[in-house]
Amino acid sequence: DVKVTQSSRYLVKRTGEKVFLECVQDMDHENMFWYRQDPGLGLRLIYFSYDVKMKEKGDIPEGYSVSREKKERFSLILESASTNQTSMYLCASSHNAGAYEQYFGPGTRLTVT
Amino acid sequence: GESVGLHLPTLSVQEGDNSIINCAYSNSASDYFIWYKQESGKGPQFIIDIRSNMDKRQGQRVTVLLNKTVKHLSLQIAATQPGDSAVYFCAENMGGFKTIFGAGTRLFVKA
Numbered sequence: 114d115v116k117v118t119q120s121s122r123y124l125v126k127r128t129g130e131k132v133f134l135e136c137v138q139d140m141d142h143e144n145m146f147w148y149r150q151d152p153g154l155g156l157r158l159i160y161f162s163y164d165v166k167m168k169e170k171g172d173i174p175e176g177y178s179v180s181r182e183k184k185e186r187f188s189l190i191l192e193s194a195s196t197n198q199t200s201m202y203l204c205a206s207s208h209n210a211g212a213y214e215q216y217f218g219p220g221t222r223l224t225v226t
Numbered sequence: 227g228e229s230v231g232l233h234l235p236t237l238s239v240q241e242g243d244n245s246i247i248n249c250a251y252s253n254s255a256s257d258y259f260i261w262y263k264q265e266s267g268k269g270p271q272f273i274i275d276i277r278s279n280m281d282k283r284q285g286q287r288v289t290v291l292l293n294k295t296v297k298h299l300s301l302q303i304a305a306t307q308p309g310d311s312a313v314y315f316c317a318e319n320m321g322g323f324k325t326i327f328g329a330g331t332r333l334f335v336k337a
Contacts, residue, residue, distance in 0.1 A: 117269070144323060153234060155315060155327040156270070163323060171324070203269050213258040213319040217269030 116140070117218035119204055125224045132191040134221050136204030142216070143209040145187035147171075147179060150201040150220070162187055163209070194225045234313065238334040245303040247331045249316030252297070256318035259292060260325070261301045264313045273301070273314075303333075311335045 120135035138145065144163050148156040148171075158171030160179040168179050176198060180188045187206075191198055201222050205215040239245045251259065257278050262270035276283040276290045276299075283290050289302040299316050313330040 146323075148327075153329050155329045157327075158324060161323055169323070205269070213260055213275065213317075213321075213325055214272050215270075215325065217271070219267070219269050 117204055117206055117216050119202075119218040119221050121221050122219065123222050123224075125226065126191075126194050127226055128195060130191075130194050130225075132194050132223065132225075134189040134191075134202055134204075134223070136187045136189070136206075136218055137185050138187075138204075138206040138216070139185065140206060140208070140216065141184065142206035143184075144207045145181065146205040146207075146215065147177075147187065147189045148203045148205065149173070150203055156203065159189065194223075196225050199223060199225045234330050234332045236332045236334065238336060239306050240336050241306060241308060243306055245301075245306045245310070245333060245335075247301045247303075247314050247316075247333065249299040249301075249328050249331075250297060251299055251316065251318045251328075252326070253318060253320065254294075254297065255320050256326075257321045258319040259290070259299050260317045260319065261288075261290060261299075262315045262317060262327075263310075264315065264330070266312075270315060306333075306335050308335050308337060 117138045146161040147159040162168045162181040178190045203220045204218040207215045260275040261273040264270040274285045287304045291300045315330045316328045319325045
C-alpha cells in the first residue's frame with residue numbers, strides 16, 4: 114500500500130520562528146510536491162521537486178524554501194513564520210510517468226501565533 | 227459579512243440516490259482532468275481521471291463526464307453511501323508537473 118507520511122499532524126509556532134515540515138514517501142516516486150490548503154481556495158502549489166536536489170517554484174513560493182537531499186524525503190521550510198502562513202500543508206508524490214495522479218499525505222495543520 | 231469564496235459549494239443527497247458534482251475548468255489546453263476525494267482529517271485521494279480526448283469514463287460506482295465545449299467536468303456517484311461524504315476536488319493538468327485544483331464541493335449523505 115502506497116504511503117506518504119508527514120512529520121506532524123498539528124504544529125503551533127510563534128511568529129518569526131523557523132519551521133520545518135517533513136514528508137516521506139515509500140513508493141520510489143520521482144516527483145514530490147508541497148501544497149497549502151485554505152478554506153474555499155483549494156490546493157495551491159508552493160514548490161515541487163522532480164529529482165533529488167532539484168526544485169521548482171509553484172504558484173506561491175514566497176516565504177518558503179524546500180530541500181530534497183534524498184529521493185524519499187521532501188522538506189518544506191518556513192524561514193521566518195508569519196501569521197498568514199497559518200494553514201493546512203499537504204505533501205504529495207507522483208511517479209514520473211503519471212504526474213497528474215498524486216498521492217497525498219494526511220496533512221500538517223500549522224498555526225502561527 | 228464573509229466572502230463567498232470561503233464557503234464551499236455543498237451538495238446534500240439521500241443515501242442510495244445518485245450524486246452529481248459539477249466543476250468548471252479554466253484552461254482549454256488542459257490534457258488531463260482528475261477527481262480527488264478528501265475525507266475529514268485526511269489528504270486528498272485520487273478517484274478517477276479522464277483524458278481530454280474522451281467524453282466519458284467509468285469506474286467503480288463513479289463516472290466522469292467531460293464537455294470540452296463549455297469546459298465542464300462532472301463526477302457522478304451511483305447509489306451514494308455514507309462513506310462517500312467528503313469534499314470532492316476537480317483538477318486539471320496540461321501534461322506537466324503542475325496540477326490546478328478547484329476549490330472543492332462538500333458532499334453530505336443523509337441516512
